[in-house]
Amino acid sequence: MTSRSRGWVVGRIAGAPVLVTPSWFLGAVVLTLVFAPSVRTWFAPHMPTTGVLVVAFSFVLLLFASVFLHEVAHALVARRRGHQVTELALTLWGGHTAYTGAGARPLDGALVAVVGPLTNLVLAGAFWVAFQLQPTAGTVPAALLLAGAFSNAFVGFFNLLPGLPLDGGQILESIVWGATGSRSRGTLAAGWVGRAVAVAVLAWALLWPLLEGRRPSWVMVVWGALIGAFLWSGAGDAIKGAQARARVATLSARGLAVPAVAVPVATTVAGVSAAAARNPGVVVAVVGPAGEPVGWVDPAAVANVPAARADLTPVEAVVVPFPPGSAVTPDLEGDALLDRLARGSSGARVVPVVEGGRVTGVLDVARVAAALRR
Structure with missing residues (x-):
């Protein structure tokens, strides 16, 4: 049996428990503190600190709600394709959906993967329309709608990058798997591309400001390093898994x-x-x-x-x-x-x-x- 993530069950979707892990609270606090200076600078320069933190935390909740809907989409399509969803977990890095039979068919993997980013892109469009309907652009609700539009667009497009552990990597894995008949080849290809994406994320955080004649922001460099490390680790795990599956295939x-x-x-x-x-x-x-x-x-x-x-x-x-x-x-x-x-x-x-x-x-x-x- 697959071990379940540690956390608190807050509901059930697609027959599976929805878990809030302890790391989610750490992520919510860190993101609130990271976004608070931007809230004060861009939207509320005269707002008290408590109000700034409330607005920043509201954006964090909006962001995690979007990620949660991303995971719900994964779960619903997985169940629709005949798989058993075992958990939906909200974590430090957003969330994940676990389901059995993940490697049954290439088409299943591609469909389950692509629906998550598409959900975020649809949400980005909805937030953008709602922002355009606001009578005043400088209000806090308008700012939250605009932030929701851009954050969902970023999450959607970023997850479509063709490298594991991102959803785009699972799509690439399924394409190579379907073309070659070997899931291990698909995973290896998507895993190595995922490592290239990890390096590119850190390089972007460091080099893009220099190309524009600016000094790199330490905040962006730290975030680039954290995201790059997460992607590198996930891609490495995928590569090891593919190599293990290749060994399994030789057993008779x-x-x-x-x-x-x-x-x-x-x-x-x-x-x-x-x-x-x-x-x-x-x-x-x-x-x-x-x-x-x-x-x-x-x-x-x-x-x-x-x-x-x-x-x-x-x-x-x-x-x-x-x-x-x-x-x-x-x-x-x-x-x-x-x-x-x-x-x-x-x-x-x-x-x-x-x-x-x-x-x-x-x-x-x-x-x-x-x-x-x-």
Whole structure:
């Protein structure tokens, strides 16, 4: 199960909890303090400090409300496409929407991603129209409407930049995935573009003022560095995830299975020893009357049976049962193999490999895990 973000549940949308995380409050305070000087300079030079902070906080709430609607749009489209939305969280960086099956189809990823920025662009248009209808441009409500228009336009266009972890990066990932048939290639492409975007954001904060003959603003440089670090980290995580998926794709039951020789459930320990001697390097599997897998023979248990009693000891004394329904087929690969083991192995160390109704090998789950780590 996917772990849920820490925070307070304030409602439910698309069947998922809406969470306000502790970091959101930190972001709200910091943004209020950052925007307060601009409010005083541009809109309310004679307003008391308390009033300035209230106006700045009102803008912050307006901004986060726009981000929240952005996330709601993601959630509604994800659910419409048949996915289960697990949470909508408001965080320091705005918010995120989590849903299962995010990598099911390229079109799903593109549609879920694009609807968020489009929501902000629609909101920007609505705020702009409302601002134009104001009788006086210099009032606080007019200023908030104008700020809402520009902030939503910025959030919308910025999120469409083609690099992960931005929505535009998910769109690019889906395009490359659909064109090549490889999600990992799409993620790698969008991840590296995301790193380029991160560098570009910091370069813009530093170089744009210099090109205009001005000194860079420390506020803009700090914000550029924070946003750039966030994008670089998110892009790096995406690249690591793509590399991990590429490793997963190389896993196959056929390649990791150990060959097995089957013996009937009526066999004695002596018969097991004889079968193992005739087939060195294989695992002895015990099968039922119809060839169904019953379990595998533990060599250490066989060695503990005295030679004089080997002909008299039934195989049940040395067999480790397979969990019911744990069999895998040799053609299972990648995510399908891992999913099958997660759902069917029931915590067992070894599961049978069955092909054409016959046990042909066994698969050690620990060996799969070791291959994945490599």
